[in-house]
Amino acid sequence: MEPKRTLAVDEIDLSDLEFWALPLEEREGAFQTLREERPIAFFEEPEVMGTSIPIPPGNGYYAVTRYADIVEMSRNPEVFCSGAGATSLFDMPPPFLEFFGSMINMDDPRHARLRRIVSAGFTPRMIKKFEDDVQRAATVIVDDVIEKGECDFVTEVAARLPLKIICDMAGIPENDYDFVFSRSNVILGATDPEYVPEGADIAMALLQAGQELSQLMEELARHRAENPSDDLTSALVSANVDGEQLTHQELASFFILLVVAGNETTRNAISHAMEQLTEHPDQAEMWASDFDALTPTAVEEIVRWASPVIFMRRTATKDCRVGETDLPEGAKLILYYASGNRDEDVFDDPYRFDLRRDPNPHIGFGGPGPHFCLGAHLARREVTVMFRELLARIPDIHVSGEPQRLRSSFINGIKHLPVSFSKST
Ligand code: HEM
Numbered sequence: 001m002e003p004k005r006t007l008a009v010d011e012i013d014l015s016d017l018e019f020w021a022l023p024l025e026e027r028e029g030a031f032q033t034l035r036e037e038r039p040i041a042f043f044e045e046p047e048v049m050g051t052s053i054p055i056p057p058g059n060g061y062y063a064v065t066r067y068a069d070i071v072e073m074s075r076n077p078e079v080f081c082s083g084a085g086a087t088s089l090f091d092m093p094p095p096f097l098e099f100f101g102s103m104i105n106m107d108d109p110r111h112a113r114l115r116r117i118v119s120a121g122f123t124p125r126m127i128k129k130f131e132d133d134v135q136r137a138a139t140v141i142v143d144d145v146i147e148k149g150e151c152d153f154v155t156e157v158a159a160r161l162p163l164k165i166i167c168d169m170a171g172i173p174e175n176d177y178d179f180v181f182s183r184s185n186v187i188l189g190a191t192d193p194e195y196v197p198e199g200a201d202i203a204m205a206l207l208q209a210g211q212e213l214s215q216l217m218e219e220l221a222r223h224r225a226e227n228p229s230d231d232l233t234s235a236l237v238s239a240n241v242d243g244e245q246l247t248h249q250e251l252a253s254f255f256i257l258l259v260v261a262g263n264e265t266t267r268n269a270i271s272h273a274m275e276q277l278t279e280h281p282d283q284a285e286m287w288a289s290d291f292d293a294l295t296p297t298a299v300e301e302i303v304r305w306a307s308p309v310i311f312m313r314r315t316a317t318k319d320c321r322v323g324e325t326d327l328p329e330g331a332k333l334i335l336y337y338a339s340g341n342r343d344e345d346v347f348d349d350p351y352r353f354d355l356r357r358d359p360n361p362h363i364g365f366g367g368p369g370p371h372f373c374l375g376a377h378l379a380r381r382e383v384t385v386m387f388r389e390l391l392a393r394i395p396d397i398h399v400s401g402e403p404q405r406l407r408s409s410f411i412n413g414i415k416h417l418p419v420s421f422s423k424s425t
Contacts, residue, residue, distance in 0.1 A: 001351050003028035003342075009037045014063055014334075015046040017191060020409045028351070031065055031339040039066040040325040040333075048090065051203035055090050061313070061332035062325070067343035067363065069322050070335045073314050074367025080314035080333060082371060083107040087312045088410075089334065093203075099210030100187075102253035104261075104312075108370060115374070117246055118254055120239045121169075121232040127377065129230070130165060134381050137164045138389045146394060149423040152416050153399070157390075158270035159263070161382050166262035170255065171220055171231035179216070180259055183209040187256070188264040192407040194415060213259060214252040221251060232258075258375075264411055265308040266379045269364075270386055271403075271414040272306035276353040278399040283355050288391040298355040298387075299380045304362035305353050307338035308412050312366065337363045338412060397421040 004025040012030045013019055019027070034041050041063045048055040064070055073080040083106045085091035092100060103114040141160050145151045163181055167173075172180060186209040189195040196205045220233050228234040236246060236254070246254065277284040287294050316331040327333070340363050342350040347360075365373035373379070390397055400420040406413030 001025060003032050005029040005033055009033050015043050021407050034065045035343060040064055052201050053093050053095060053203040055093055061334050063334050063336060065336050065339040067340035067346045070340045070363060071367045073333060073335060074369040077107060077370055079317055079320055081107045081317050084315040089313060095207060098249060099214055099253055099256055102257035104257055111370060117239045121235040130169060130378060131381055133168055134165055134385045137161055138385045142389045142393050147423055150420040153274055153419040154271050154414055154417050159267040161386055162263050162266040166259055169232045171233045183213050184260045184263045187260050188411050189406055189408060210256060213256050217252050217255040262375055266382050268308040268413050269302050269306040269383055271417050273302040275399055276305060280353055287355055288395055291388055294355055295384050297358050299383050300360045300362060301355050301357045302383055303364035304341045304360055307341045307364050310338045310410055310412050311336045394421045
């Protein structure tokens with residue numbers, strides 16, 4: 001893929017949802033222009049229309065598009081914090097905090113306290129357990145499509161693995177998977193009409209999805225408090241770090257963060273990789289012929305390429321200067337990881353999908369700092385196991401129709417992706 005520069009720097013408007021519906025090459029071209037000509041570019045905020053909960057217009061934001069600036073800001077949480085407003089573009093109105101006010105939107109020491117408690121659920125024993133579960137789940141997913149000859153790769157393959165693993169970890173029963181899937185689609189895909197119809201009240205849709213997931217968590221937590229098992233919910237309900245336990249609200253918002261972050265990211269990494277392996281069959285062959293040796297670099301390249309999380313926000317806690325740009329206290333800084341991952345100063349030939357890329361210091365899991373992705377290890381595992389199954393058992397699987405992309409400025413998503421392959425048993 002080569003970026004197309006169809007927009008001059010003054011024509012680029014990252015606040016226009018239509019920008020995010022442009023063909024990928026044009027979007028990439030615009031970010032290339034921003035990195036070169038205006039690496040910390042100011043934009044007015046988009047107006048949020050048709051919501052019953054007022055989301056007051058902010059004072060605009062700065063799009064940070066160069067790798068070095070993103071890394072510098074990630075490394076300095078005292079100056080570039082996560083807790084003022086939120087890590088989303090808009091400050092979170094109070095009703096949202098109950099469901100979405102999780103640790104990703106906090107700073108130390110509160111963030112550190114929560115991260116310490118929830119890390120109790122990511123112990124080596126828990127990690128070992130989910131590694132075995134990932135293998136079993138991937139085998140079943142391939143079993144279920146292998147005789148069909150064609151399927152929707154997103155809903156029948158890529159989305160199923162992270163959904164099952166996260167639900168299993170939390171102890172959510174199988175008959176609630178669809179419920180969790182549809183609610184997390186609303187939370188991260190609210191600007192796409194497939195998930196929240198055009199003209200509907202987005203704020204209410206988000207709150208309702210949050211409330212429904214929170215209710216599910218409440219029931220689970222109550223049950224696990226009385227009947228502990230070896231799942232994450234049991235660990236979280238009983239977690240006690242230095243005498244501290246999660247409050248009810250902390251438990252609910254962490255659960256929502258986990259379900260959403262664990263689902264909507266890995267599936268897109270897997271789907272983007274499928275597209276690239278179709279476009280570059282030599283890479284697919286190379287990986288299949290020496291799977292274990294190539295996997296460590298292949299998985300990092302998949303996350304760099306897909307950059308499923310397009311950005312996270314930080315807020316300046318004081319007047320400061322980054323590169324050539326003076327930033328006032330309170331400035332909203334949108335760290336475009338997806339752009340940093342294409343920065344020509346860091347990556348040779350950044351638009352080449354290269355499973356052997358090394359070094360590959362991508363920031364797909366966030367920059368170095370306290371919020372680095374808690375699920376990175378699990379995500380890498382899921383991508384590895386899924387492709388080991390696919391390349392071994394359905395080696396001629398390939399994209400056979402147009403992908404349907406998610407209309408979102410936040411998640412680089414693919415909603416549907418037709419694939420075909422020789423039928424086998
Ligand atoms: C390819 C898949 C994934 C990608 C690209 C991804 C990306 C990210 C990014 C960019 C952040 C940083 C947020 C920030 O700096 O503000 C993050 C944080 C986080 N991720 Fe992931 N993620 C992935 C998979 C997962 C999975 C599978 C889980 C769940 C097990 C997960 C759970 C989390 C959590 C809980 C945080 C918040 C950490 C904190 O605030 O301390 N992620 N992720």
